[in-house]
Amino acid sequence: MNIDLSVNIGSLKLKNPILLASGTVGYGNEISEFTDLSKIGAIVTKSISLKPRKGNPPQRIVETPSGMLNAIGLANVGLEAFVKEKIPFLEKLNATIICNIAASTLDEYVECVKILEYEKSIKAFEINVSCPNVKDGGLIFGNDINWVGKITEQVRKSTSKPIIIKLSPNVPNISDFAAVAKKEGADAVSAINTLVGTSFDIYTRKPKIKNITGGLSGPAIKPIALAKVLEIKRNVDIPIIGVGGIMNWKDVVEFMIVGATAIQIGTANFINPNVSNEIINDLYKFCSEQKIENISSLTGSFQI
């Protein structure tokens, strides 16, 4: 049997549904020593802002039960260095690039997209309106449906590439956000970004993370992410990229069943930097065993 792992996110065709999540693989340099990026559906690059950002002071991460908190604060090299140094490297590796953009103002999103519009190897933009770890922008945008609408609208006007809006899970009605994104012209949504969490040292009584709160990721949030994807799938007709706590191929199948067209792997890369390619192999096996010719047939195939 011929197994077809390819999936379509709007006009974007990917060789398989496995993407690497923004912020969990940098710009591909380091992880490329462990895994073949040319075989992955796409790499979503670390959130890029117009100017470089130092990020938050340490301590930035802490482990929690089946998860971790991070408050990296969007540390990144800035748009210029990204274009000059990072894109050429990824091109050389034959990686499919989705560029994730973060910004503190509506104009900054637009400006970034306009500049990057001419980078041929960027196949799509993922618009991060949901970073919990920065003071300006971030969840001020991501938890406000009007902002999400406006940002989508303006970004849509500024690019012909597919745009994916990365949604915040810290809201009771994520499907309303997906609906707005769709209405304003988004090609897809990613769900979910991290959930706001914290952790304190009981002796010093200080937060373990300098930023006080951080974003919770990892297996702990998987049930929540699945519920958010399902909620969107049942209410809005837009391709969904599922993210949150995926550790193995079973998790991928579960996300696709509840409605994801593709998925992203985040925290799992830290533990096994080759996990994405292992998962792709495992998905082949699963599809063969289950006689699933097109993996895309899994999407939204839940039986309720």
Next chain:
Amino acid sequence: MNIDLSVNIGSLKLKNPILLASGTVGYGNEISEFTDLSKIGAIVTKSISLKPRKGNPPQRIVETPSGMLNAIGLANVGLEAFVKEKIPFLEKLNATIICNIAASTLDEYVECVKILEYEKSIKAFEINVSCPNVKDGGLIFGNDINWVGKITEQVRKSTSKPIIIKLSPNVPNISDFAAVAKKEGADAVSAINTLVGTSFDIYTRKPKIKNITGGLSGPAIKPIALAKVLEIKRNVDIPIIGVGGIMNWKDVVEFMIVGATAIQIGTANFINPNVSNEIINDLYKFCSEQKIENISSLTGSFQI
């Protein structure tokens, strides 16, 4: 040194800050074989509704990484049987009773409270506006700030006992909900109820829980619960009862540091039905070692 573990939640003085969370100890019968309920700060009884509720069909629970989903659906004996059978039993055990009430309409809350107003041994009401597993009421109330305000207002008018509003974590701005509860006369808030989550079988493609979604509890949600308590503490001057993923005395101290006056133990009871009394002993030890005379001095003592 004399250690004082007692805490005040408004006018309600409790011998220690350890409460048993609603829905995780029934009405005390079974767990009383494992733990001495007279020594616990209080037992919060399983959500009671005006009429008995059968609850949701099986399967109702599933384990998840460091957590579990439940969709019990507020199965309960109803107000009448509660008064006749359950309260007398708890009285005999010398347990301090906080009665949790769930309802599908505003009137039902009011009616329950009015009937129970005359039960002397009920020391306070916890108003559950945040159950994720029922069709009517539940999160329709809990995620809507106007409903939370109205319910608090009406319940306040109907009772002279302390009232505690149990808040939903499925919102981006829990402190606004706490502020409304305070404004309308609540004596305290409990944070948090469970987060909406799901889990699917990848072979049958069916939800593992018949209700499709369930409420996520256990250590997985602890970082989120801590962040919610901290958010309320920094914005609203109201006693907070911390709930979510508490497994041991360290977790209790952490919740108190970020702002909890008292805490509730939920899922942990299933794993160790005597954990509450073990924690009380451990807190004594901790306070002695750290020379903390009044445990209440921990509340909100974070160093930021």
Next chain:
Amino acid sequence: MHIEKTIVQFVEKVKPNIFLLKVLAKNISSKATAGQFCNIKVSETDFPLLRRPFSIHNIENESVYFLFDIHGEGTKILSNKKVGDKIDIIGPLGNGFNIDDNYETIFLVAGGIGVAPFPFLTKSLTNKKIITFYGARNKDYIYDKNLINVKYSTDDGSYGFHGNVIELLEKEIGKNDFHNIKIYGCGPTPMLKALQKFSLENKIDCELSVESAMACGFGICQGCPIETTDNSYKLICKDGPVFNSKEIIL
């Protein structure tokens, strides 16, 4: 009901996928009856979070035996225990099999690892004519120590009757002239369903030990309901795990 820190006396792989665990558990062993179960904390950490329920396989002096197959993470951890390790066990839990002197002949019907409670039950059924019907996937999955009068079936025909255990039962019941039969069944739900049907059709009194996901195991979480024929729910952990086959909807 006790929360007991038991001590591992041995864990043995008795079949390719089946393990026998023996723990020293004074309190639990002195109270247990056949068909009851225990809720086992398989690790000392918070992972896996929940306890795992297992039938009491047998009791010997102050020891309790469990028979289990490797299912997922929890049973894997349990299978790796070493002599002397401590295991935190709550038990005995639930209501076991009702032993009723009115019956002459007892059929024990086991599917797969559902055989677990039957050695203890066999021991408890003194002065009865017992026939054990034991269905397994194949020869390698049969562990029949401390069972008596066993008739086997295997799905692949590698041992005994080729087919499932209910088919075997149907075949055998016609052969002999049994009096006053009572059936005790334990196994996967599809088998129990078939057994329920069989017992109703043949008007044989039948008790079934059923399974469900469990969080607490003793009635506080309401997580383990089973629908009853009078249109309400009972709790498998507290009201069961053994129910009269007429009482429940599988």
Next chain:
Amino acid sequence: MHIEKTIVQFVEKVKPNIFLLKVLAKNISSKATAGQFCNIKVSETDFPLLRRPFSIHNIENESVYFLFDIHGEGTKILSNKKVGDKIDIIGPLGNGFNIDDNYETIFLVAGGIGVAPFPFLTKSLTNKKIITFYGARNKDYIYDKNLINVKYSTDDGSYGFHGNVIELLEKEIGKNDFHNIKIYGCGPTPMLKALQKFSLENKIDCELSVESAMACGFGICQGCPIETTDNSYKLICKDGPVFNSKEIIL
């Protein structure tokens, strides 16, 4: 950098709270230099979630040694490994100590379990005069195998100098006439701070191996920054863990 399935050759309790682990790791052993570390998956399950970073204690043929103390759940699990168990290890990671031929005398300054990388470093520093300053909580916490020329301090005075290792260093430095000294330090942050101050005041070249919480260990999570004196951040896992003491703000 490799993801290697290593095989446990032994785990030994060498001191009440200190364990020595030896694994067969062909790839890692052939590439490692002193001061580098590995990121170890202590269990085969998803718990604990993250790897645990450990300095390479020593290399012998195709084996890698780690020396660790029991800190929390992860190190406890590691200490329970058995001969033949498989452990998934990523390494060698980071930049080790710079071995510079311009120096005659080498001071190794270790605080507590910070002694871990020094046997490998000692072995790598051929033809140098090495003095090892080793501070520990008390006698029971000293594990000095494969170190040379050791001067001890203990917090409680139970062995060697009574005080901390920097006080010992200050005392000893006055005594002798050392030439061309280079210091390599590893230990808890307060000790490294004191050592940094000491080396700056005494104008001695000094490299410090620092610690931080880590998620990935090789530069993809940005979780392990350290502030540098030129007002930016470097990554401890990738740019370190060894830094020149002048370069970083502790």
